[in-house]
Amino acid sequence: MKIKVGVIFGGETVEHEVSIISAIQAMNKMDEEKYEIVPIYITKDREWYTGDMLKDIDSYQDLNLIKKYSDNVVLYYKNGSYVLQKKTGLMKRIVKEIDIAFPIVHGTNVEDGGLQGYLQSIGIPFVGPDVYAAVAGQDKTIMKDIWNSIGLPMTKYVWFYDVDYRKDTDEVMKKVKKLKFPVIIKPATTGSSVGISICDDEEGLKEGIDTAVQYDSKILVEEVVANLKEVNIAVLGNHEHQKVSEIEEVLSTNKFLTYADKYIGDGKGGKLKGFKKPVKSATSKGMASANRKLPADLDKGLREEIEDIAVKAFKALGTSGNSRIDFLIDEKAKKVYINEINSIPGSLAYYLWDAKGINFSSVLDDMINIGIKDYKKRISKVHSFETNILQGFAARGGVKGMKGTKGKLR
Ligand SMILES: Nc1ncnc2c1ncn2[C@@H]1O[C@H](COP(=O)(O)OP(=O)(O)O)[C@@H](O)[C@H]1O
Ligand SMILES: [Mg+2]
Structure with missing residues (x-):
């Protein structure tokens, strides 16, 4: 029997379009003798859709057609299986079952542990990083602090929160100015070079930080190589x-690798209905075109x-x-x-x-x-205990202030 693989892509992220391309490339290469491929597309407004048309890049020309002709579903655990069930309609039909989820997502709300958290909490097997690794892999301050702790070679860096920058600008600037200029300023969790700028001297710092805080509340500044x-x-x-x-x-022909360097390369991009960034034609190669x-x-x-x-x-x-x-x-x-x-x-x-x-x-x-x-x-690891401490607790009188209960939590 074929393994039913739910390929999940899209999501509310600036790399939404790139993820569509990555997922379609992968679905085209998955061995159909072994796998039944079930595309699961998350729109920017976080609705989940499934249907065969989602395997075809041309379907993304018009989001309204996807909404009309594919099934709006939820993924959850039901009677021993993971199912995609229709959200609408009288019958709320189960459209598909899947055995394993395969996230092919990029960026915030999805690759950053958002999606993995959901998959892990419903218990479905899935491909790629677990929630902890996904978080560390998206937040540049976390990944750098971990790598620093094992002595991997990195440029000197500092990071701070936007609120601390606003409240105590001088203190934060003092920290930043200890770095050697030029420096590069990055929002901690975006990708695809979004919100990044290079500052040659102290004068430019404010502008660079102001740009980065539009994208994130954690800002990283590091020395330029x-x-x-x-x-x-x-x-x-x-x-x-x-x-x-x-x-x-x-x-790159620019000071640093830009969104265009990464995804557009020599290919031509075009803006399509319903999408803010270019989703390229069927010849599109995504990151492969850099x-x-x-x-x-x-x-x-x-x-x-x-x-x-x-x-x-x-x-x-x-x-x-x-x-x-x-x-x-x-x-x-x-x-x-x-x-x-x-x-x-x-x-x-x-x-x-x-x-x-x-x-x-x-x-x-x-x-x-x-x-x-x-x-x-x-x-195989122990994640929960059979004993229910709340049962014993209730017998002792419950929580003060909770309706119908007495006693205190210790
Ligand atoms: N310390 C640095 N020195 C020089 N260039 C850098 C440095 N950090 C990043 N860059 C340039 O900026 C680009 C984007 O930075 P990166 O940290 O990779 O963020 P993103 O997650 O957006 O890809 C890099 O591909 C590189 O061209
Ligand atoms: Mg990069």
Whole structure:
């Protein structure tokens, strides 16, 4: 019997459109002999839809057609299975059952642990990072603090909350000015270069911070790496086993890699009805269309250093699935800095595996198998006790102030 895989994508995130592309690329490559693919699309207004039309990029030309011709559903646990049930209609029909969820989502509210939290709380097996790893993989301050604690090489950084910046600007500025200029200012949890700016001197700090606070209440400021060469590597596995991909060098004509560098590359984007950002035509390649050198030009020493740091970084966050880990290299100094992890990278970084002779279908197979193993391990741990302390508690008189009860919580 085929494994029913619910591929979940979209969501309320600035990377919504990129996620549609990544998910469609993956659905096209999943082995249909082994898997029944069930697309589950989350709109920007957080409605969940399923239906075969969602496997086709052209369907996203008009959101109204999706709303009309696919099923608006909820995913939950019912009578021993995970079901997609219609939200509307007299019968509230069960449209599909799924065995395992496969989130292919990018950015806030979904990749950041939002979606994983839901999946973990209803108990369904799922592919990719669990809730803890997903949170750490999205919040740059958390990932950096964890990596710092195990001594991975990173640029010097500080972070602060917007409220503290507003309340005590001088104090925060004092902290920031200890860094060497130029610095780069980033909202802690956005992706795709959104809200990021580079400041050459103290004058520009205010403007950069004001931009970043529009996106996040946690702001990260870090030293800029000179003579920059950016390289990325993917790591596949979980905390038990890891495998590394080929390394790419990403190329930008701008001061830093922009949204356009990452997703538009040489391809043409066009704005489509119902979507704020370009969802490209059926030829779209998403992250796979960035300008790159693959494999990157690196000597053996640097290559091995990057592979080694990537595996340590992956394990330290306790992540799972197929992540892309990004590095900044000062080419003159030959110094490597780890920059960030993308727990669920654009295009699932298939091109990095391809370059190593590992095809996308087998990466997807591995990811699903790892997801099943993670699930088995998760359920093998003790998560609850049979005893109900509230029963004994009620017998002793309950909580003061609660209707119909007496006594106190200790
Ligand atoms: N410390 C740095 N020094 C130089 N360039 C940087 C630094 N940090 C980020 N960048 C540039 O900014 C881009 C976006 O930053 P990144 O931290 O990767 O955020 P995002 O999650 O938005 O991709 C990077 O791809 C790189 O081009
Ligand atoms: Mg990045």
